[in-house]
Amino acid sequence: MQxxxxxxxxxxxxxxxxxxxxxxxxxxxxxxxxxxxxAAERLPEFEALRDRARDIKNHALANLDFYLEEFExxxxxxxxxxxxxPTADDARRIIAELCRSVGARTIxxxxxxxxxxxxxxxxxxxxGIAPIETDLGEYIIQLRHEPPSHIIAPAVHLTKDQVxxxxxxxxxxxxxxxxxxxxxxxxxxxxxVLRQKFLDADVGLTGAxxxxxxxxxxMLVTNEGNADLSNTLPPMHIVLAxxxxxxxxxxxxxxxxxxxxxxxxxxxxxxxxxxNTGPRRPGDLDGPDQYHVVLLxxxxxxVLGTELQDMLRCxxxxxxxxxxxxxxxxxxxxxxxxxxxxxxxVLTPHLIGVAEAGDLPNASTFCGxxxxxxxxxxxLPRLMRHWREREFEQHLTPxxxxxxxxxxxFLARRPRLYRAVTGLANRTLALFGRIDGRYxxxxxxGGWTRYRDFPAPQPGGTFHARWRRRR
Amino acid sequence: MSKSSPLPRRxxxxxxxxxxxxxxxxxxxxxxxxxxxxCKVDVPAGQVCCGQPAYNSGDRATARAIACQVLDxxxxxxxxxxxxxxxxxxxSHHYPGLFDDAPALKARADRLASQTFELTSxxxxxxxxxRVTARYPGAVTYHxxxxxxxxxxxxxxxxxxxxxxxxxxxxxxxxxxVCCGFGGTFxxxxxxxxxxxxxxxTADIAATGVDTLLAGDLGCLMNIAGKLQRGxxxxxxxxxxxxxxxMGDDAAIGEPEDRR
Numbered sequence: 001m002q003x004x005x006x007x008x009x010x011x012x013x014x015x016x017x018x019x020x021x022x023x024x025x026x027x028x029x030x031x032x033x034x035x036x037x038x039a040a041e042r043l044p045e046f047e048a049l050r051d052r053a054r055d056i057k058n059h060a061l062a063n064l065d066f067y068l069e070e071f072e073x074x075x076x077x078x079x080x081x082x083x084x085x086p087t088a089d090d091a092r093r094i095i096a097e098l099c100r101s102v103g104a105r106t107i108x109x110x111x112x113x114x115x116x117x118x119x120x121x122x123x124x125x126x127x128g129i130a131p132i133e134t135d136l137g138e139y140i141i142q143l144r145h146e147p148p149s150h151i152i153a154p155a156v157h158l159t160k161d162q163v164x165x166x167x168x169x170x171x172x173x174x175x176x177x178x179x180x181x182x183x184x185x186x187x188x189x190x191x192x193v194l195r196q197k198f199l200d201a202d203v204g205l206t207g208a209x210x211x212x213x214x215x216x217x218x219m220l221v222t223n224e225g226n227a228d229l230s231n232t233l234p235p236m237h238i239v240l241a242x243x244x245x246x247x248x249x250x251x252x253x254x255x256x257x258x259x260x261x262x263x264x265x266x267x268x269x270x271x272x273x274x275x276n277t278g279p280r281r282p283g284d285l286d287g288p289d290q291y292h293v294v295l296l297x298x299x300x301x302x303v304l305g306t307e308l309q310d311m312l313r314c315x316x317x318x319x320x321x322x323x324x325x326x327x328x329x330x331x332x333x334x335x336x337x338x339x340x341x342x343x344x345x346v347l348t349p350h351l352i353g354v355a356e357a358g359d360l361p362n363a364s365t366f367c368g369x370x371x372x373x374x375x376x377x378x379x380l381p382r383l384m385r386h387w388r389e390r391e392f393e394q395h396l397t398p399x400x401x402x403x404x405x406x407x408x409x410f411l412a413r414r415p416r417l418y419r420a421v422t423g424l425a426n427r428t429l430a431l432f433g434r435i436d437g438r439y440x441x442x443x444x445x446g447g448w449t450r451y452r453d454f455p456a457p458q459p460g461g462t463f464h465a466r467w468r469r470r471r
Numbered sequence: 472m473s474k475s476s477p478l479p480r481r482x483x484x485x486x487x488x489x490x491x492x493x494x495x496x497x498x499x500x501x502x503x504x505x506x507x508x509x510c511k512v513d514v515p516a517g518q519v520c521c522g523q524p525a526y527n528s529g530d531r532a533t534a535r536a537i538a539c540q541v542l543d544x545x546x547x548x549x550x551x552x553x554x555x556x557x558x559x560x561x562x563s564h565h566y567p568g569l570f571d572d573a574p575a576l577k578a579r580a581d582r583l584a585s586q587t588f589e590l591t592s593x594x595x596x597x598x599x600x601x602r603v604t605a606r607y608p609g610a611v612t613y614h615x616x617x618x619x620x621x622x623x624x625x626x627x628x629x630x631x632x633x634x635x636x637x638x639x640x641x642x643x644x645x646x647x648x649v650c651c652g653f654g655g656t657f658x659x660x661x662x663x664x665x666x667x668x669x670x671x672x673t674a675d676i677a678a679t680g681v682d683t684l685l686a687g688d689l690g691c692l693m694n695i696a697g698k699l700q701r702g703x704x705x706x707x708x709x710x711x712x713x714x715x716x717x718m719g720d721d722a723a724i725g726e727p728e729d730r731r
Contacts, residue, residue: 325650329667365654367617392529409533412519422492437727447659451666452697455725463486463495467514
């Protein structure tokens with residue numbers, strides 16, 4: 001997908017001025033975080049499970065080559081195929097070839113952020129293959145030609161009324177001509193429309209929450225069951241997953257599932273948890289004839305052994321964005337690419353370049369709420385700071401910031417000069433601000449005073465000046 | 472610090488650059504609270520800033536140089552006390568990482584880190600203070616500043632002491648733990664987002680109907696005060712140390728001296 005991350009500042013303005021988005025975000029901010037809090041409180045060992053989840057992912061990443069090869073061996077022995085895709089381009093090519101090999105015209109897709117990352121839908125469409133999104137949220141935004149705004153709730157930026165209008169516009173030609181107003185009716189209508197598409201699909205494509213090395217299974221959780229139809233009805237099932245999804249055992253998966261659902265939606269478990277282990281065996285009642293797993297690297301292996309490795313622990317629960325006050329103010333589209341929120345602010349600069357996505361790791365107060373809820377304890381603020389350091393080294397930091405910083409650093413490293421300058425600033429600001437106690441505007445502080453008053457200093461000199469007088 | 476070791480009595484105050492420049496009364500309130508609790512307080516002259524503006528802008532070299540200044544100025548004390556969770560967190564959680572490639576400096580940074588405390592946490596957790604002698608008539612609400620809360624575990628300590636202030640009632644806002652949108656240079660780099668965040672914070676504060684907002688970090692307080700005042704909301708804003716030290720009669724943040 002085309003990035004607009006470099007337009008972040010313009011995107012912010014549009015997001016803050018969008019009343020529908022602001023309505024939706026208001027609900028998201030209280031809903032998700034409250035449900036996660038309650039779910040965590042109901043499970044006494046939740047914090048200990050987070051430690052275990054972190055350790056499991058760390059162990060898998062430290063031995064990634066071993067577990068990936070074990071996974072491949074298992075899948076192959078079950079009659080499936082593993083395809084290694086070093087780049088996004090490779091993954092698109094492999095999937096297109098698989099689709100062509102069965103003469104596929106439509107494919108049923110269950111939600112996959114990796115498919116967004118590699119721009120799969122656009123590519124398939126350009127080849128005359130129609131991808132049908134089957135997750136309700138993904139389906140809605142596909143109709144609207146929009147990218148997802150959240151990694152687990154892709155249409156969270158939309159209100160119910162917007163969805164109703166979209167359905168009326170697109171389902172009318174299928175005979176659904178009544179504008180619906182109830183949530184359940186909207187879901188029922190989408191279900192009717194989608195059911196035939198599942199039956200018609202030649203290929204089912206899903207993502208994976210985990211790849212289990214010991215059994216060769218890909219594991220998927222959903223709340224709609226759409227993945228189960230995508231991977232059982234069509235004759236070919238393609239799993240598209242990035243390499244860091246591999247974990248050693250089913251036992252490990254059990255731990256990760258316990259923190260995943262609670263962190264994501266506050267559920268104890270998602271409604272559907274499915275293990276796909278190879279193609280249909282003789283005697284099986286259903287299942288695909290062909291089972292393929294496309295393993296995408298796309299730059300991930302290059303961060304192994306570096307400070308950024310921690311970001312590969314992510315299990316895509318979305319808790320960081322649900323708790324991020326910046327995401328809560330501007331929503332996901334403003335981030336300009338596939339992954340929004342705090343995890344997007346550390347992943348995106350790696351995947352599309354820090355020059356393109358430099359604003360993302362800067363647009364954080366480092367409030368730390370993301371790290372405090374991350375089920376695998378990714379130090380997100382530290383990783384955002386990592387990118388700020390790379391930007392500073394590469395002279396990508398805006399000139400005004402650099403100059404201001406240089407002036408401040410010059411003074412801060414000379415305490416006597418600093419005292420003289422701050423003493424003067426204190427007296428000047430205190431003098432002119434003494435009537436009101438604050439400023440409504442102030443030179444060089446427009447970013448502050450456009451929205452807030454600026455408190456004047458207390459009169460009587462700086463603390464250090466007064467302290468010297470007192471002693 | 473274990474129970475058996477003697478209480479740290481020789482305390483250095485890290486004033487913070489904002490308190491130094493904008494609101495010295497917070498520094499004096501901290502000194503009073505520490506002296507009343509039996510400490511001997513020193514204010515090392517070499518201090519300027521903790522280095523966060525550089526550190527959070529990716530300028531590690533400058534952050535390190537400033538950290539070295541702080542190390543030089545603050546050695547030889549039993550404890551370093553900071554009336555700010557943000558600057559306190561910088562000293563206690565981030566300095567050691569700046570010296571990963573310099574073992575001698577790292578050892579000094581580790582020692583400094585282990586001796587650095589946010590003010591209310593030092594009073595309650597280290598000195599064991601359970602009450603203060605102060606009066607502040609009215610209802611207050613308390614904003615948990617992010618670094619203090621999430622890096623240093625400051626949550627109950629200020630509330631515990633506030634409960635003992637004569638005439639004061641504490642009324643919690645709905646989301647005391649959500650960031651106010653200050654974030655150091657963030658508030659001027661991304662003013663629109665910052666404004667949206669502080670707008671929510673001030674709406675939450677206003678909905679409590681209190682007369683006063685308290686917090687432990689001057690950056691947040693200036694941001695919140697400025698937004699409340701721009702919106703014409705009549706809630707006074709003070710640092711928690713000022714109320715605990717019975718210095719709640721001074722003009723509040725952003726208010727003129729003569730109109731108390």
